[in-house]
Amino acid sequence: MEKLIEGFAQFRKVTYPTKERLFKKLASGQAPHTLIITCADSRVVPEYFTSSDPGEIFVVRNVGNIVPPYAQFVGGVSAAIEYAVVVLGVKDIVVCGHSDCGAMKATLKPGSTEGMPAVTSWLQHAQIARHVFEENYDEGDERSKLLALTEENVIAQLDHLRTHPSVAARLASNRLRIHGWVFDIESADIHVYDAENRCFRTIEVEEGTEAADETVVAGNGRATAPRASALQAPIRKGDAR
Numbered sequence: 001m002e003k004l005i006e007g008f009a010q011f012r013k014v015t016y017p018t019k020e021r022l023f024k025k026l027a028s029g030q031a032p033h034t035l036i037i038t039c040a041d042s043r044v045v046p047e048y049f050t051s052s053d054p055g056e057i058f059v060v061r062n063v064g065n066i067v068p069p070y071a072q073f074v075g076g077v078s079a080a081i082e083y084a085v086v087v088l089g090v091k092d093i094v095v096c097g098h099s100d101c102g103a104m105k106a107t108l109k110p111g112s113t114e115g116m117p118a119v120t121s122w123l124q125h126a127q128i129a130r131h132v133f134e135e136n137y138d139e140g141d142e143r144s145k146l147l148a149l150t151e152e153n154v155i156a157q158l159d160h161l162r163t164h165p166s167v168a169a170r171l172a173s174n175r176l177r178i179h180g181w182v183f184d185i186e187s188a189d190i191h192v193y194d195a196e197n198r199c200f201r202t203i204e205v206e207e208g209t210e211a212a213d214e215t216v217v218a219g220n221g222r223a224t225a226p227r228a229s230a231l232q233a234p235i236r237k238g239d240a241r
């Protein structure tokens, strides 16, 4: 707890004075441009790796960056999505998975969540990704398996996102875009889902500039075939060895 108090003192002394005008402006309202749904993992901090100030992104974090399908489970995630879309009018929603995700490791090894009924129940919403993975990828090494499942989970949660009425309505009239990302903790790369080509692509950042290339919009329907990974392509069933 001391660490948190010290950090707060540092924030008040150093950061707040430089952002005082921003905080005064934000005191009476927010208008974030994007909703980011990501994992609760302490190493994945979307405000940090997108250089976003307070008020810029509306963030929902949970174990496994999961979006339960609307018809199955209406809870905190659904409420946050509805509020961000209907009231705040966000223009983009990002579902962001990450490397070395404990929730994805647990999804690969279901027995590992024994004694954690809440986690087991919550991760049921990621089972679709596991089925897609098992039917479409051969055994690879642990890292490539985990990456493939993590990517499939992002794609599955994008599908779930489309079942939310507020999202579906705005997607239909192009007032909203949805994106799938995987954040690599070690390299600090972001891999973006390219629905048209059924793959993840790394956002290229030119050295020495502040701008990144345009990210790829995912939202043109469900991909139907296995995807190659931008990091390390898992071996697909039927592929020549």
Ligand SMILES: [Zn+2]
Residues within 6 Å of the ligand: 039, 040, 041, 063, 064, 065, 098, 100, 101, 102, 103, 104
């Ligand atoms: Zn995670």
